[in-house]
Amino acid sequence: MPWYKAGTVSVTLNSNAVIGTGTAFIANSRVGDAFRGPDGGWYEVSNIASDTAMSISPPYQGATNATGIFALAPMQGYVKDSADALRALVNTYGAKLAALGTTGNYDVLPPSKGGTGITDLAPFAQGLLNDIDAAGARSTLVAAKSGANADITSLSGLSTALSIAQGGTGNTTGTATKLTAEAILGSVSQSGGTPTGALMEYVSNATGEVWKFANGLMLTSQSINYPALGWTTGTGVRYLNVTASLPGGFAVTPKLYAQLVEQDISTRSAWVTNVSAPTLSSLSAWLAATSGTTGAGAFVLNVHGIGRWY
Structure with missing residues (x-):
């Protein structure tokens, strides 16, 4: 490493202060370096305060000089300092470097x-x-x-059905997939015995009311107003047969239940003896009244049907 000689220095007899002009002491010298003063004597650098100020030991022995030439010479202590630094590095990180083993053989x-x-x-x-x-x-x-999610906008591609407890239907096919508000009540339909429409359908017409369910169940209810009719006199009883249309057509013969709302026919009790469906969309009812009655008044017949629509 060459000696540093740039600039001039100001030195004073018996003073350890060295003031530089145009110098860069920090980058070009170290404590322990040799300082050759304007007097030709050698001194040790004991402190470097800045690029233009340093201290030497012993104090300057020559004549005071304001613009003297100088030289800074590096000493062999640099080699020792480097060795000490390397030894400290090995002592601190040697075991860790050894643990890496052959990692230096890899590019990745x-x-x-x-x-x-x-x-x-x-x-x-x-x-x-x-x-x-x-x-x-x-x-x-x-x-x-x-936990709770407030930002899920849709769920798709589920391999299993979402359970009812989790807000799903528990099923991916059939009626359970139709549990939306608009599909609960609407038009029922089926294909090959499998429901394809709404869960329930309600029909109201001039004849009465009809309820159809997705499983095929069908219920009907009607109130039939009859005028005064001619009853047939039999042995100990008077009887009458009436017919009417059902509110809806069944797929199989339904079970019918009838009730007389006005059970007094000319001050005598009357009742329904039999009601049946001669066709899938009509009914026939037989009524009876006690013997001895001669009159016939208007009456109302309530009929309820249970059957299937498919």
Whole structure:
């Protein structure tokens, strides 16, 4: 390393202060270096305060000089300092460096050696590593969190049906898939015995009311007003047969139940003896009254039917 000689120095007899002009002491000297003064004597650098101020030991012995030439010579202590620094580094990190073993043989450090095994990360992976918290990572992954979620807008591609307890139907086919508000009450339908429409259908017409259910069940209810009719006199009884249309057509012969609302026919009790469906859309009822009655008044017949619409 060459000696440093740039600039001039001002020195004073018996003073350890060296003031430089145009000098750069910090970058070009160290404590312990040799200072050759304008008097030709050698001194040790004991302190470097700035690029233009340093201290020497012993105090300057020559004549005072305001613009003297000088030289700074590095000493062999640099080699010792370097060796000491290297020894300290080895003592501190030697075991850790030894643990790396053969890692120096790899261009890319594999996972088995504590590396990643890759030369670069995709932009997506880099974005994930840059996320500062779990919420940010879920946003990058477009993933839901555990517990309550308030930002899920849809669920699709589920391999199993969502249970009823979780707000689902528990089924992916059939009627259970139709539990939306608009599909509960509407037009029922079926294909090959499998319901394809709403869960329940209600019909009201001039004849009466009809309820149809997705499983095929059909209920009817009607009130039939009859005028005064001519009753037939039999042995100990008077009887009458009446017919009417049903509010809806059944798929199989239904079970019918009838009730006389006005049971007094000319001050005598009357009742329904039999009601049946001669066709899938009509009814026939037989009424009876006590013997001895001669009159016939208007009456109302309530009829309820149970059957199937498919």
